[in-house]
Amino acid sequence: MSSIDPVVSFNDLAITHPCGSKTAEPGWGRDRETSLALRDHELWLVWGGRGWMRDRHNQTHELRPGFCAWMRPGGIYDAGTSDTQPLGFTYIHFTGSFSTEPPEFFEVADLAFTDLATRRIIESIDRATPDRWGESARANPATLTLLQAVLLDLLHTPARQDRGPHxxxxxxxxxxxxxxxxxxxxxxxxxxxxxxxxxxxxxxxxxxxxxxxxxxxxxxxxxxxxxxxxxxxxxxxxxxxxxxxxxxxxxxxxxxxxxxxxxxxxxxxxx
CATH class of the missing domain: 1.10.10.60 (Homeodomain-like)
Incomplete structure (x- = not known):
């Protein structure tokens, strides 16, 4: 168990396939079958455009830059994009031990940091050869440290409610x-x-x-x-x-x- 945070154990933190960055095409959507098939944790960071996500309680969340979803097995994360402002987001799959259930949805306080960190994680994974993908991801201390920093930042930053008009x-x-x-x-x-x-x-x-x-x-x-x-x-x-x-x-x-x-x-x- 990490001595830094009582919620997340980083001893067995591992990045899994797939990871990447996506700009949604008109009509794109994440369906219920995809949510139910999730076997690990998946982190989404929205960096552009607009969209929506519907959770297990049938609550709809607006997807916009700065929105972050920490998805996990058993959850419902139906999603779609605006046709006029295509959704842009990074996604990272990972596994780890969690002593309590972290929140699912966040609004990051520092989009520049989270965006840069997630892009660096993806770039590092992209350089791993396909036949050694999982091993390379686990063996790269810098990549795992970046993911740890992103997760800690999410857990320690309360959602911002007072967004100005611009x-x-x-x-x-x-x-x-x-x-x-x-x-x-x-x-x-x-x-x-x-x-x-x-x-x-x-x-x-x-x-x-x-x-x-x-x-x-x-x-x-x-x-x-x-x-x-x-x-x-x-x-x-x-x-x-x-x-x-x-x-x-x-x-x-x-x-x-x-x-x-x-x-x-x-x-x-x-x-």
Whole structure:
């Protein structure tokens, strides 16, 4: 039993197949048969779009960015997507011992952390070879530590009830920046979508995330660039193009401003 938390035992925590990220197509749904077939725990984090989930008590939950479901065997989790705002979510299957029954539904307090952690878990699992998938997942301490951190964060963070009128839209825009850092949507367009002036939008965004929209976008690009430099063999010019930079020079200049190293030097230091 973990000495950190009395609810979750991390001694036998293991990640199981499948794990991934999904953008739902129009008409997509999770049916009752899928819920009844669940044999392990499944964690959903919604990072984009809209949808719904109906539980065993026939209560319907709105799926929106920041919503998290901790599903387990015996539960009912029928779900569907909005056709106009397709649901985007990450999902992770895992097993473990639980001395008490954790809650099923959460609204994460820090979507940026939970989104980043779940994406890193999935990326780590994706690198495991198919014939050693389960063994590789269990043997990777960093991956299991990330999952442990996500679960502890959920258990220790009460659901937020006081969402402001623009909270959902701001959270959605931030999630879109992280998932598509190459997007060229302007601050003016984001403000227009929210129905406020550009100046007011920037104030709201900074109050919510501690950064201006432009700073947040750049941070998302640098984070993705670090991942590409470490995990891919793409040329620096190709990474610059993937992240929406005008050219490799502009990318290298901004990367060095943030990390203190050129992209090539960063990649060499990771090898």
């Amino acid at each position: 909270e959902t839209a701001l959270t959605t825009l931030a999630a879109q920046m992280r998932h598509d850092p190459a997007s060229s949507i302007s601050i003016a367009q984001m403000a227009e979508d929210l129905g406020v002036s550009a100046a007011h939008f920037s104030r709201l965004f900074r109050q919510r995330f501690g950064k201006s929209p432009q700073q947040y976008r750049v941070a998302a690009r640098i984070e993705r660039a670090c991942h590409e430099l470490k995990e891919s063999s793409h040329a620096v010019s190709r990474i610059a193009d993937l992240l929406g930079y005008a050219d490799a020079f502009a990318f290298s200049k901004q990367f060095k401003q943030f990390t203190g190293r050129s992209p090539s030097a960063y990649r060499k230091g990771q090898s």
